[in-house]
Amino acid sequence: MTVNELLMDAIKFDDELLAYSIYWLIKNNVKKGTDFANSINWNLVNHEEVKQMRECNELNLQTVxxxxxxxxxxxxxxxxxxxxxxxxxxxxxxxxxxxxxxxxxxxxxxxxxxxxxxxxxxxxxxxxxxxxxxxxxxxxxxxx
Incomplete structure (x- = not known):
């Protein structure tokens, strides 16, 4: 599974935190969408910035x-x-x-x-x- 596929699954299954964490990794050039998802080092994610992106709803998610x-x-x-x-x-x-x-x-x-x-x-x-x-x-x- 690629990073892009994991992002799409996170959005599909309304896992907002996962979606924004992956988005942060891609946006900050830590990972590419074509990288394998199992290679993600979650410790690299800046959780404060992810929280701010969620509050601003940068991905325009309409989670239920x-x-x-x-x-x-x-x-x-x-x-x-x-x-x-x-x-x-x-x-x-x-x-x-x-x-x-x-x-x-x-x-x-x-x-x-x-x-x-x-x-x-x-x-x-x-x-x-x-x-x-x-x-x-x-x-x-x-x-x-």
């Missing part, structure tokens, strides 16, 4: 994150949205109440759930890939 919002009685709603405020607004529009807590669970995209209406197990990533408009409800589930 995954949030879990507790509803009470061990129930949670999972929402795909660009930010916490959008997730809260979506829950308010759908359920008429503003959740008090929001958990970013974007690192759990490969967690799978049983969807009885479709009679199949699907990962959150699969559900997100099937979603056309954001913010969107992925599911409501009872924890425990």
């Amino acid at each position: 994150k995954t949030y879990s919002l507790p509803l009470g009685n061990r129930q949670h709603i999972i929402v795909f949205a660009q930010n916490e405020e959008s997730a809260k607004g979506h829950v308010f529009a759908e359920l008429g109440r503003i959740p008090t807590k929001v958990f970013d669970i974007s690192n759990k995209m490969d967690m799978s759930f049983w969807f009885p209406e479709q009679q199949k197990i699907k990962s959150l990533r699969q559900v997100k890939d099937e979603t056309l408009v954001f913010p969107a409800t992925a599911m409501i589930f009872t924890k425990g």
Whole structure:
């Protein structure tokens, strides 16, 4: 896999930190896009500059994150949205109440759930890939 291919995968799978770290390496001539990705020395990345590039959104990424919002009685709603405020607004529009807590669970995209209406197990990533408009409800589930 090349550095360019890794960058494209990072963007495709909404791994913003990885995408900007690779972008920084290319932009600062530490790596070329045609180099092998397994040769990257991540210690060379200037994380402060990467943080600034992310804040300025130099790559113009429109990442969709995954949030879990507790509803009470061990129930949670999972929402795909660009930010916490959008997730809260979506829950308010759908359920008429503003959740008090929001958990970013974007690192759990490969967690799978049983969807009885479709009679199949699907990962959150699969559900997100099937979603056309954001913010969107992925599911409501009872924890425990």
